[in-house]
Amino acid sequence: MHKKTLMKPDGRFLHLFSRIQIPEGIVATAPRNAGPVPKPHQRWHPLRREWVIYAPHRQDRTFLPPKNYSPLAESKDPDFPTELPAGDYEVAVFENLFPSLNLTTREAPTLRVPTRPSSGVCEVVVFTKDPETALGNLPPERIDLILQVLADRTTELGKVPEIQYVLPFENRGVEMGVTLSHPHGQIYAYSFVPPVQKRFLRSMRDYLSEHSHGLMEAIIFDEMEDGRRIIVQNEFALAFIPAFARYPYETWVVPKKRRGLLSTLSSEELLGLAQVLKVLLQKFDLLWAKPFPYLMTLNQAPVKGEHPYAHLFFQITPPYRSRDRLKYLAGTELGAGIFVNDSLPEEKARELQDVEVPRES
Amino acid sequence: MHKKTLMKPDGRFLHLFSRIQIPEGIVATAPRNAGPVPKPHQRWHPLRREWVIYAPHRQDRTFLPPKNYSPLAESKDPDFPTELPAGDYEVAVFENLFPSLNLTTREAPTLRVPTRPSSGVCEVVVFTKDPETALGNLPPERIDLILQVLADRTTELGKVPEIQYVLPFENRGVEMGVTLSHPHGQIYAYSFVPPVQKRFLRSMRDYLSEHSHGLMEAIIFDEMEDGRRIIVQNEFALAFIPAFARYPYETWVVPKKRRGLLSTLSSEELLGLAQVLKVLLQKFDLLWAKPFPYLMTLNQAPVKGEHPYAHLFFQITPPYRSRDRLKYLAGTELGAGIFVNDSLPEEKARELQDVEVPRES
Numbered sequence: 001m002h003k004k005t006l007m008k009p010d011g012r013f014l015h016l017f018s019r020i021q022i023p024e025g026i027v028a029t030a031p032r033n034a035g036p037v038p039k040p041h042q043r044w045h046p047l048r049r050e051w052v053i054y055a056p057h058r059q060d061r062t063f064l065p066p067k068n069y070s071p072l073a074e075s076k077d078p079d080f081p082t083e084l085p086a087g088d089y090e091v092a093v094f095e096n097l098f099p100s101l102n103l104t105t106r107e108a109p110t111l112r113v114p115t116r117p118s119s120g121v122c123e124v125v126v127f128t129k130d131p132e133t134a135l136g137n138l139p140p141e142r143i144d145l146i147l148q149v150l151a152d153r154t155t156e157l158g159k160v161p162e163i164q165y166v167l168p169f170e171n172r173g174v175e176m177g178v179t180l181s182h183p184h185g186q187i188y189a190y191s192f193v194p195p196v197q198k199r200f201l202r203s204m205r206d207y208l209s210e211h212s213h214g215l216m217e218a219i220i221f222d223e224m225e226d227g228r229r230i231i232v233q234n235e236f237a238l239a240f241i242p243a244f245a246r247y248p249y250e251t252w253v254v255p256k257k258r259r260g261l262l263s264t265l266s267s268e269e270l271l272g273l274a275q276v277l278k279v280l281l282q283k284f285d286l287l288w289a290k291p292f293p294y295l296m297t298l299n300q301a302p303v304k305g306e307h308p309y310a311h312l313f314f315q316i317t318p319p320y321r322s323r324d325r326l327k328y329l330a331g332t333e334l335g336a337g338i339f340v341n342d343s344l345p346e347e348k349a350r351e352l353q354d355v356e357v358p359r360e361s
Numbered sequence: 362m363h364k365k366t367l368m369k370p371d372g373r374f375l376h377l378f379s380r381i382q383i384p385e386g387i388v389a390t391a392p393r394n395a396g397p398v399p400k401p402h403q404r405w406h407p408l409r410r411e412w413v414i415y416a417p418h419r420q421d422r423t424f425l426p427p428k429n430y431s432p433l434a435e436s437k438d439p440d441f442p443t444e445l446p447a448g449d450y451e452v453a454v455f456e457n458l459f460p461s462l463n464l465t466t467r468e469a470p471t472l473r474v475p476t477r478p479s480s481g482v483c484e485v486v487v488f489t490k491d492p493e494t495a496l497g498n499l500p501p502e503r504i505d506l507i508l509q510v511l512a513d514r515t516t517e518l519g520k521v522p523e524i525q526y527v528l529p530f531e532n533r534g535v536e537m538g539v540t541l542s543h544p545h546g547q548i549y550a551y552s553f554v555p556p557v558q559k560r561f562l563r564s565m566r567d568y569l570s571e572h573s574h575g576l577m578e579a580i581i582f583d584e585m586e587d588g589r590r591i592i593v594q595n596e597f598a599l600a601f602i603p604a605f606a607r608y609p610y611e612t613w614v615v616p617k618k619r620r621g622l623l624s625t626l627s628s629e630e631l632l633g634l635a636q637v638l639k640v641l642l643q644k645f646d647l648l649w650a651k652p653f654p655y656l657m658t659l660n661q662a663p664v665k666g667e668h669p670y671a672h673l674f675f676q677i678t679p680p681y682r683s684r685d686r687l688k689y690l691a692g693t694e695l696g697a698g699i700f701v702n703d704s705l706p707e708e709k710a711r712e713l714q715d716v717e718v719p720r721e722s
Contacts, residue, residue, distance in 0.1 A: 043604060043605040044605060045603075045605040045607070046564060046568075046576060046580070046605070047560070047561045047564045047565070047576070048557075048560055048561070048564075049560065049564055050698065050699065051699065052605050052606070052607050052699075052700050052702060053693075053699060053700065053701045053702065054701075054702050054704075054705060055701055055702070055703055056703060056704050056705050056708070100693065100701045111587075111604050112583035112586070112587060112604065113583070113604050113605050167692070167693075167696065167697055169691075169692035169693075169696050170692075171689075171691040171692055176689060176691050177687070177689025177691055186692060188692065188693050188697065188699075190697070190699070194693075194697035194698055194699050195697070195698035195699070196696065196697050196698040197697060199408070199409055199410065200408045200409070203407060203408045203409075203410055204408070207407075215407060215408070219407070222473035222474070225473070226472075226473060242406075243404060243472050243473065243474050244404045244405060244406040244407070244413050244474050245413070246406070246413050295691055295692060295695055295696060297692065297696035297697070315696070317695065326538070328532075328537060328538025329690070330530075330532040330537050330538055330539075330656055331528070331530035331531075331532055331547055331549065331656060331658065332414075332461065332528070332530075332549050332555075334656055334678065335528065335530050335557065335656060335658035335676070336528055336549065336551070336555035336556070336557050336558060336658070337411065337555055337556035337557040338411065338412065338413075338414060338549075338551070338555050338556070339413050339414065340414045340415075340416055340461045341413060341414065341415050341416070342416055342417060343415075343417050344415060344417050347417070
C-alpha cells in the first residue's frame with residue numbers, strides 16, 4: 001500500500017492511498033467555508049454515566065455550493081474546490097470539516113454537571129472516486145485496500161496520546177440519515193472506550209479468563225456447528241446472522257482467528273475478510289434488487305494496552321425488517337434497551353443464503 | 362377512580378376506567394383474528410449481556426379489516442368488533458393481541474445460546490375515545506386520570522410473581538413507527554429490570570448512599586438554580602431539558618419530591634404532574650404548529666423490593682432536531698452508545714419557553 005499525507009489549505013490533513021505509487025504534485029484542496037472554528041464539548045450524563053457530545057457548530061454550515069456539488073467528488077472547478085484533489089490515487093481520508101471530536105478545542109462551558117472539551121478525531125474515508133457505486137460493488141482488491149487503510153488509520157490515530165479507541169463505520173442510505181451518496185465511511189477516534197465497545201470487551205475478557213479460547217471463537221464454533229445462520233465463508237472469515245441478532249438482518253463478519261486489530265491480520269487473512277464482506281454486501285443489494293441501507297461498525301480492540309481477549313468484528317445492522325418495512329426503534333428498544341425482533345435469525349439467514357451472487361465477483 | 366375488569370372473547374383482559382361510576386352490562390369485544398397463538402421467546406446476547414426478544418408471530422397478522430377500521434375505535438359494527446366495547450367509560454387498558462411478552466408461553470427453542478420463554482405482559486392503554494386528539498390536548502383531569510390508570514396498572518402488574526419492572530410508554534407519530542394514530546400508550550411488564558432502567562437506578566442508589574438527598578433531587582436543584590432549561594413548573598412538578606440531554610428536544614418531567622412509583626404520589630402531586638405534562642405537550646405541538654412526535658417513557662422504581670433512592674421521571678425524546686430535520690441515530694449513537702447533539706439544551710429550551718400556551722388550559 002502506498003500512502004501520501006498532505007495538508008489542506010485550512011490546516012486539515014488529507015491522506016491518499018493506492019496500490020500503486022502516488023505521483024508527486026497533488027495539491028490538497030478544501031471547500032470554501034466561512035463557518036466558525038468548531039468547538040465541540042462534552043457533558044456528563046449522571047444517570048446513564050456516559051458523556052454526551054455537543055456540536056452546535058454543525059448547524060452553522062454557511063457553505064453554499066452549486067446544485068449537484070459534492071464535497072466528496074474530485075475537484076474540477078477551481079471556484080468550487082472539493083475535499084478531494086484531482087490526481088492518481090484510490091482511497092482518501094481527511095479530517096471532517098464539522099467534527100464532533102477534535103484535538104484543538106481547549107474550552108468547555110462551566111455547568112453544574114461535569115464538562116470537558118470533546119477530545120478526539122473525526123475522519124471521512126472516501127472509498128472510491130466513483131460517486132455512483134457502493135462498497136460492495138468494488139473489486140475485492142479495492143475492499144482489501146480499504147481494510148488496509150482502516151488498519152493504517154487505526155494504528156496512526158492510536159499513536160495520538162489522547163486516543164483510546166478508534167471506531168470505523170459506514171452509514172449507508174437515506175434511511176440512516178446519509179446526505180452524501182458518494183461511497184464513504186467515517187472514523188471516530190475517542191479519548192475513551194465507548195460504552196458499547198466497553199461492554200463487548202468486558203464480556204470477551206471475562207470469557208477468556210475462564211476458558212482456553214475466546215468468546216467470539218466460541219460463537220464462531222457454535223455457528224459453524226449449527227450452520228443455519230451462515231451467509232458466506234472462506235478459509236479466513238465468516239459472515240453470519242448471530243443466533244441472538246437484535247435486528248432482522250443484523251450480520252457479523254469476523255476473521256476466524258482471534259485478532260484484536262485489523263493491523264494484526266496477515267495479508268491473506270485480510271483479503272479473505274474483504275472477499276466475505278463483498279459477497280455479503282452484494283447479497284444485500286441483490287435481495288430486493290435495490291441498495292440495502294445499513295450501519296456497519298468495525299469493533300476492534302482499544303488502541304492502548306494489551307487486549308489478548310479482543311476479537312474484531314464488523315457488525316452490520318440494516319434498518320429494514322422486510323422489503324417495505326423499517327424496523328423502528330421505539331419504546332422497548334430506545335426506552336428500555338430491550339430489542340424486539342419480529343423475525344427469526346434462521347429465517348432471515350435463509351433469505352440471504354438463497355440469493356445467488358454472480359460468479360465473476 | 363372507578364374501574365371495571367372484563368374478559369374478552371379470546372381470553373384477554375380488558376380494564377375500563379372512569380372518574381364516574383361505570384355502568385353494568387358492557388360486554389368486552391375483540392377483533393376477529395385467525396392468527397396463531399403468540400409464543401415469543403428470548404435469547405441471550407453474550408456480548409451485550411442482555412436478552413433479545415423474538416416475536417415472529419407479529420408478522421402473521423391475518424386480520425383484514427375494512428378500510429378506516431381502527432381496532433382502537435369503539436365497536437359499532439358487530440361484523441367487525443374492535444378492541445373497545447361501546448359504553449360509558451373514559452380510559453381502557455387491554456392485553457396486546459401481538460405481545461412481545463406473555464405469561465402463557467412455556468417453551469423456547471433449544472440453541473447453543475441460552476433461551477427462555479418471553480415472560481411478561483404487554484398492554485395497550487387507550488387514552489380517549491376520540492381518535493383525532495392527542496394526549497396533550499386532553500383536559501388536565503383526564504391526563505390526571507391516565508396517570509392514575511398507569512399507577513394502578515403498575516401496582517396490579519407488580520403483584521404478578523414473574524414481573525419485576527413495569528414500563529409505561531407512548532410512541533407518538535409516524536416518525537416513531539406508529540401505525541395507529543388513535544391516542545394510546547403501551548405498558549411493557551418485564552420479568553427483569555431492563556438495562557436502561559438498571560443503569561438509572563444504580564446511579565440513583567449509589568448517589569443516595571453518599572448524600573442526604575437523591576440524585577434526581579440534586580438535578581432538580583441544579584436546574585432550578587440555573588433556570589435556563591426549565592420549560593414549565595408548578596409547586597409539585599418540573600419540566601426541563603436536562604443540561605446533558607442526548608436529543609435536541611429531550612425533556613424530563615419529574616415530581617419535585619422523590620417518589621419511586623406513580624402510586625405513591627398524593628392526589629395533588631399527581632394532578633400537578635399532569636398539569637405540567639399537559640403544558641409541555643401543548644408547547645411541543647404549538648412550536649411548529651403541527652403534531653410533535655416523541656417517545657415518552659415513564660421510568661419508575663422496580664415493583665419488587667424497596668427502592669428508596671428511586672425518583673420517577675417521564676423522559677420524552679422527540680426525534681426532530683429542527684422543524685424539517687430528523688435526528689438520525691447512526692454510527693456513534695447506535696454503534697458506540699455516544700450521542701452527538703447538534704444543538705445546545707439552553708437554546709432548545711428557549712424555543713419552548715417562548716411558545717405561549719392559551720390561558721384556558
